[in-house]
Amino acid sequence: xxxxxxxxxxxxxxxxxxxxxxxxxxxxxxxxxxxxxxxxxxxxxxxxxxxxxxxxxxxxxxxxxxxxxxxxxxxxxxxxxxxxxxxxxxxxxxxxxxxxxxxxxxxxxxxxxxxxxxxxxxxxxxxxxxxxxxxxxxxxxxxxxxxxxxxxxxxxxxxxxxxxxxxxxxxxxxxxxxxxxxxxxxxxxxxxxxxxxxxxxxxxxxxxxxxxxxxxxxxxxxxxxxxxxxxxxxxxxxxxxxxxxxxxxxxxxxxxxx
Amino acid sequence: xxxxxxxxxxxxxxxxxxxxxxxxxxxxxxxxxxxxxxxxxxxxxxxxxxxxxxxxxxxxxxxxxxxxxxxxxxxxxxxxxxxxxxxxxxxxxxxxxxxxxxxxxxxxxxxxxxxxxxxxxxxxxxxxxxxxxxxxxxxxxxxxxxxxxxxxxxxxxxxxxxxxxxxxxxxxxxxxxxxxxxxxxxxxxxxxxxxxxxxxxxxxxxxxxxxxxxxxxxxxxxxxxxxxxxxxxxxxxxxxxxxxxxxxxxxxxxxxxxxxxxxx
Numbered sequence: 001x002x003x004x005x006x007x008x009x010x011x012x013x014x015x016x017x018x019x020x021x022x023x024x025x026x027x028x029x030x031x032x033x034x035x036x037x038x039x040x041x042x043x044x045x046x047x048x049x050x051x052x053x054x055x056x057x058x059x060x061x062x063x064x065x066x067x068x069x070x071x072x073x074x075x076x077x078x079x080x081x082x083x084x085x086x087x088x089x090x091x092x093x094x095x096x097x098x099x100x101x102x103x104x105x106x107x108x109x110x111x112x113x114x115x116x117x118x119x120x121x122x123x124x125x126x127x128x129x130x131x132x133x134x135x136x137x138x139x140x141x142x143x144x145x146x147x148x149x150x151x152x153x154x155x156x157x158x159x160x161x162x163x164x165x166x167x168x169x170x171x172x173x174x175x176x177x178x179x180x181x182x183x184x185x186x187x188x189x190x191x192x193x194x195x196x197x198x199x200x201x202x203x204x205x206x207x208x209x210x211x212x213x214x215x216x217x218x219x220x221x222x223x224x225x226x227x228x229x230x231x232x233x234x235x236x237x238x239x240x241x242x243x244x245x246x247x248x249x250x251x252x253x254x255x256x257x258x
Numbered sequence: 259x260x261x262x263x264x265x266x267x268x269x270x271x272x273x274x275x276x277x278x279x280x281x282x283x284x285x286x287x288x289x290x291x292x293x294x295x296x297x298x299x300x301x302x303x304x305x306x307x308x309x310x311x312x313x314x315x316x317x318x319x320x321x322x323x324x325x326x327x328x329x330x331x332x333x334x335x336x337x338x339x340x341x342x343x344x345x346x347x348x349x350x351x352x353x354x355x356x357x358x359x360x361x362x363x364x365x366x367x368x369x370x371x372x373x374x375x376x377x378x379x380x381x382x383x384x385x386x387x388x389x390x391x392x393x394x395x396x397x398x399x400x401x402x403x404x405x406x407x408x409x410x411x412x413x414x415x416x417x418x419x420x421x422x423x424x425x426x427x428x429x430x431x432x433x434x435x436x437x438x439x440x441x442x443x444x445x446x447x448x449x450x451x452x453x454x455x456x457x458x459x460x461x462x463x464x465x466x467x468x469x470x471x472x473x474x475x476x477x478x479x480x481x482x483x484x485x486x487x488x489x490x491x492x493x494x495x496x497x498x499x500x501x502x503x504x505x506x507x508x509x510x511x512x513x514x515x516x517x518x519x520x521x522x
Contacts, residue, residue, distance in 0.1 A: 016520045024433030073519075077363040080516045094362070101358045105289050114285060117278035118362045126277075 003089070005170060005201040006052040006075060010084035013045040013070050013225075044070040046225040047084070052218070057202045059216035059233065061209070061240055067225040068205050072172055075203070090200050093119060093168030104148035108139060108158060111147055115162050129165050136191070137161040138184070157184060164191050171195055171202045209237050275368055282372035290376060301380050302387055309335055316452045324454065326395055326483055332388050333478040334451030336381070337409075341417060341471050342442050344377040348421025349428045349438060356429075356522050366518070367511065370421045378414060392482065402481050408493065409477040412500040416470055419503025422511045429518050449475060470499035 018039035019031060031037035045067040052058050060068050073079040074086055076094045101118075102111045112133055116126040134140055137158045142150060150158075173192075196202050196215075206212055212219060212233065219236040221228040223243075229236045291297030312331055313321075321327030351373040352359075352366055359366050392399070428434045449472045455463050466472050473496050480486050 016517075020430070021521055022432060023430075025427075025431040025437060026433060028431060073360075078360065079519060092363075101361050103285060103289070105292075106285060110281075110285065110288070114278075114281045117275075117281040118358065118364050120275075121277070123277045123280075 003054055004051055004087075005054055005056070005089050006050075006203075007087045008048060008050050008071075008075070008084070009086075011045055011048045011071070011074060011081045011086060012043055012083040013067070013074055013079060014041055014082040015044040015070065016041050043225050045074065045081075045222075046227075048220070048222070048225075048227045049084075050218075050220050050227075050230050052201045052203070054200055056218055057196065057204065057216045059212035059219045060203065060205045060222065061207075061212060061219060061237075062222035062228075063244075065224070066222040068222055069174070070225075071222065072174065072203070072205065076172065088170065090169035091120070092170045092172060093163055093166060094172040094174070102147050102155060102159070105146055107146050108134070108143050108150075112158065112162055115159075116166065119163075119166055121166060125166075133158075133161045133165045136165060136187075153181065160188055160191075164188070164195055167198070168195065169200045171199050173202065173204045173206075209241060213237050275365060278364065279368055279372055282368060283375045286372055286376040298383075302383055305335060305339055305384055306387070312452055320453045326397055329388070329392055329395055329397055330454075330479060330483060331452050332391055333482060334449060334475050336384055336388055337413065337475045337478060338446055338449055338451055338471055339384070340377060340381040341413065341474075342446075343380065344374055344417040345420045345424055346435075346438065346442075347373045347377055348417065349424035349434065351421070352425040352518065353428050356518070360519055360522055366515065367422070370425055371418070374414070374418055374421060377417075397482060398485065400485055402485060402487060405481055405487060406478060409474040409496055412496045413471075413474045415500040416474075416503045419500065419505070419507035422507025423503070426510045426514045426518075429514070429521050445469065445471065448472070451475070467495065470503075473499065 016039055019028075019037050020039050023031075028037065048067075048071060050058070060071065062068055070079065072094065074081050075088065076092055077088075101115075103114065106114065109130065112130060113123075113126050116129070117123075134143065137154075137160075139150075139154060139158060142154065147155065204212065204216060216233050218231065219233045220230045221236050221240055228243075229239060291301075309328070309332060312335070313328055316331070317327055321330075324330060348370050351369040355366075355369045358364065359369075389399075424434065424438065448466070448469050450466060455466050467476075473492070477488055477492070477496060480488050
């Protein structure tokens with residue numbers, strides 16, 4: 001077992017929400033004057049610590065709003081923790097919401113280069129990799145089409161191809177392990193396994209406990225931003241399952257009470 | 259961390275993201291001109307049509323006693339359009355790319371800088387047209403024309419600073435676009451594009467220098483129409499506006515950089 005790839009120490013992330021979203025200056029001034037301007041601060045992630053070593057695959061579990069996505073944003077550097085710190089040793093590629101962020105007016109090649117540039121690669125690297133990306137996506141005949149003319153399935157195929165061809169060291173997966181139709185799904189799953197094997201570490205966010213049990217050697221369980229547990233996969237998955245069952249039966253009871 | 263290492267780090271970062279920068283500029287170009295020659299031509303045609311209308315309307319009122327009135331207006335229009343276009347596209351540059359920077363970790367100022375490049379190129383094309391007009395209108399070209407680079411550089415920096423401020427404001431307040439439209443409209447009338455400020459007495463004339471865009475327009479006219487190099491204090495004023503805008507913009511950006519996500 002090797003070196004530490006990602007270390008998160010007492011990470012807290014504060015999030016602000018409320019009236020500040022989608023508001024105009026005029027409305028803002030009016031609300032301020034009438035005392036009707038409400039913003040709410042809350043900890044989306046509250047004092048979370050974990051460590052990922054070389055070769056690890058970490059699963060993150062928790063119900064909706066547990067802070068999983070926010071935690072990933074901190075790891076990728078999109079957000080900064082308000083307390084604590086995250087140290088990352090390696091190049092990260094996050095496959096968060098694969099198909100978004102492409103430009104509808106650009107064609108496939110231009111979008112691929114733009115995405116490659118955003119992931120921090122050089123032009124030479126993309127020149128070398130682009131033929132592979134195109135071949136993997138099997139979309140050669142659509143190369144010159146603007147993106148708005150492609151179907152959503154095609155978009156996620158090219159997105160996956162780009163993300164997987166660029167050899168990330170640390171891979172972050174948000175519920176995506178495969179895309180596309182039958183044949184392509186199989187191919188992408190295989191490719192994904194290859195990347196995981198080649199890379200240094202992987203983080204997987206999933207609601208499928210079976211998947212987590214099968215793939216991950218460590219698990220982090222979050223609930224309302226708090227760290228419930230971190231460590232052994234089977235033990236924590238069992239606890240989480242129990243927690244879910246309990247909640248379900250409580251809900252049912254409430255229903256039958258009414 | 260000292261200022262020097264900060265600058266050095268930033269420089270390193272810019273170098274690292276050169277590829278991204280080029281791709282973004284390319285994207286803006288494709289989107290703007292829609293891959294048509296007409297799109298390119300339009301960026302010259304638009305300003306020329308404005309100029310024609312203004313010449314037809316205003317020559318009777320303001321241009322009677324003025325030599326090279328067309329050039330006089332052209333200078334004003336050229337610089338003001340550049341200012342307006344650059345700051346307006348800069349203002350929306352962050353919000354329009356929010357989908358990207360909320361998913362991928364990229365330096366957000368790249369979106370602003372790349373949008374500035376597009377309008378700068380547009381400005382360059384129209385500057386060439388201005389020189390053609392100068393030649394036709396019999397304006398004498400002198401070595402002093404090289405000095406025009408000075409106000410251009412100042413205006414570029416000023417626009418970037420304004421863009422930083424405006425893009426942050428636009429992230430916070432969605433109606434900034436309309437408010438800014440009103441603001442630029444008013445500022446345009448205060449920039450003496452088609453009239454001369456000589457009609458006011460000397461004290462009142464100084465008020466015009468509170469408007470940075472007017473300072474840059476004035477610089478252009480002094481060099482092109484009067485063949486005079488402005489005073490050192492004038493140079494200081496021109497640079498001062500740019501630096502102040504850039505500093506305020508930098509502070510706003512630094513402070514808000516990681517908070518933009520809250521507004522999405």
